[in-house]
Amino acid sequence: MEKQDSELKYLRAKTRVEKLKAFYTHLTVYFVINTVITAVKVMNNIHNGETYNEAFFDFSTVASWLVWGVGLALHAFSVFGLPLILGDDWEARKIEEYMNDELQQHKSSK
Known part of the structure; x- marks a missing residue:
């Protein structure tokens, strides 16, 4: 039982780290891509005769x-706020609930 408990804790921690890693990847891509898009749009707008302020603060530039x-x-x-609302053990409780439901269905089918 103790081994299962430590394995469950490890899996939960691994899942949280994977979610955190995915968020940081998303954040990095967000900044890189939007910086490139903004630079291209600003240069294009300046080339079309707008001032820097007009080009930079154009809605189409900041829309992305x-x-x-x-x-x-x-x-x-979903990464930071949801666990605060649902609780850290929400995922474990749901897994246990589904496992118990499946066990009950298995017992009743016999």
């Missing part, structure tokens, strides 16, 4: 930051 930012915020909430 905003739209993608909403998705990034939701991802951050």
Whole structure:
């Protein structure tokens, strides 16, 4: 039983690290891609005769930051905020619940 408990703790920790790693990857890609998009749009707008301020603060320039930012915020909430609301052991409780349900179905089918 103790070995199973330590394995379960390890799997939970591994899952949390994988979710954190995925979020940091998403965050890095967000900044890199949006920086490139912004630079290209600003240079293009300046080439078309706009001033730097007009080009930089144009809605189409910042739209990708905003739209993608909403998705990034939701991802951050799922990694950092959801465990605060549901509790750290929510995942373990759900796994146990599904395992118990399956056990009950298996017993009743015999």
